[in-house]
Amino acid sequence: MLQVSDWPSHIAGQHVDVRLTAHDGYSAVRSYSIASAPNAEGRVELTVERLPDGEVSPYLTQELAVGDRVELRGPIGGWFVWRSPQTEPIQLIAGGSGIVPLMAMIRSRASVGSTAPFRLLYSVREPGAAFYRDELQAISSRGDSVKLTYAYTRTTPKDWPRPPGRIDASIIAETTWPSKLIPTCYVCGPTSFVEGTAAMLVSCSNCPDKIRTERFGPIGGRK
Numbered sequence: 001m002l003q004v005s006d007w008p009s010h011i012a013g014q015h016v017d018v019r020l021t022a023h024d025g026y027s028a029v030r031s032y033s034i035a036s037a038p039n040a041e042g043r044v045e046l047t048v049e050r051l052p053d054g055e056v057s058p059y060l061t062q063e064l065a066v067g068d069r070v071e072l073r074g075p076i077g078g079w080f081v082w083r084s085p086q087t088e089p090i091q092l093i094a095g096g097s098g099i100v101p102l103m104a105m106i107r108s109r110a111s112v113g114s115t116a117p118f119r120l121l122y123s124v125r126e127p128g129a130a131f132y133r134d135e136l137q138a139i140s141s142r143g144d145s146v147k148l149t150y151a152y153t154r155t156t157p158k159d160w161p162r163p164p165g166r167i168d169a170s171i172i173a174e175t176t177w178p179s180k181l182i183p184t185c186y187v188c189g190p191t192s193f194v195e196g197t198a199a200m201l202v203s204c205s206n207c208p209d210k211i212r213t214e215r216f217g218p219i220g221g222r223k
């Protein structure tokens with residue numbers, strides 16, 4: 001959680017650019033989605049997945065300490081966003097850490113008391129790899145709220161109805177909003193995941209104009 005004194009607030013789905021600068025002047029910039037719901041208190045929550053051989057994510061997850069300062073630019077982005085006046089069905093589809101901006105949308109929906117119908121299809125390697133697992137469980141178990149479906153790619157919980165595997169056309173057809181309801185779809189994750197999923201949404205008759213995508217870069221298709 002970052003505390004930003006002059007934060008102008010943000011819209012769910014936006015990201016920030018984080019710049020780290022070493023003593024010798026070398027600097028590295030990476031983008032991170034904002035996980036928190038819009039707020040006027042300058043709270044900017046980021047969720048960073050540590051890539052063991054990455055340059056920036058190991059520092060942010062293992063070395064950055066309470067009280068340290070980082071340089072931020074943002075909020076950035078005006079397309080991959082959910083705004084509270086939207087009332088149409090919303091289909092969220094995440095792969096791995098691609099859940100982060102979608103979580104901001106789910107939290108934003110709750111914080112403004114929206115009743116827009118949300119569904120989330122969340123692809124993760126195994127049960128323990130899901131971000132926000134308990135919070136998502138609590139939200140989805142409230143009756144009117146967000147319908148949650150997990151797709152496990154490597155290991156499923158015991159007695160899970162589907163064998164492990166990537167998101168495919170059948171899980172899209174069975175668990176996402178029917179295209180006739182004209183949902184707005186938000187797909188976020190590794191590049192190959194996003195491109196494959198968006199293509200399947202189109203093959204399930206979703207209008208390409210209603211599919212918004214955010215690519216996180218290398219994994220499964222190096223940057």
Ligand SMILES: Cc1cc2nc3c(=O)[nH]c(=O)nc-3n(C[C@H](O)[C@H](O)[C@H](O)COP(=O)(O)OP(=O)(O)OC[C@H]3O[C@@H](n4cnc5c(N)ncnc54)[C@H](O)[C@@H]3O)c2cc1C
Nearest residue numbers: 030031032033047048049053054055056057097100216218
């Ligand atoms: C809009 C946006 C939002 C994002 N939001 C999030 C978020 O909320 N949470 C999150 O965790 N991530 C997010 N990302 C991804 C994030 O920006 C970084 O890409 C990620 O943290 C990896 O950075 P790194 O410096 O640790 O890894 P890098 O040093 O950039 O390396 C990434 C991987 O690529 C490999 N690699 C590096 N260089 C090469 C090379 N030359 N050839 C082949 N492979 C190479 C490394 O081995 C490593 O596995 C987002 C990206 C975008 C574009």
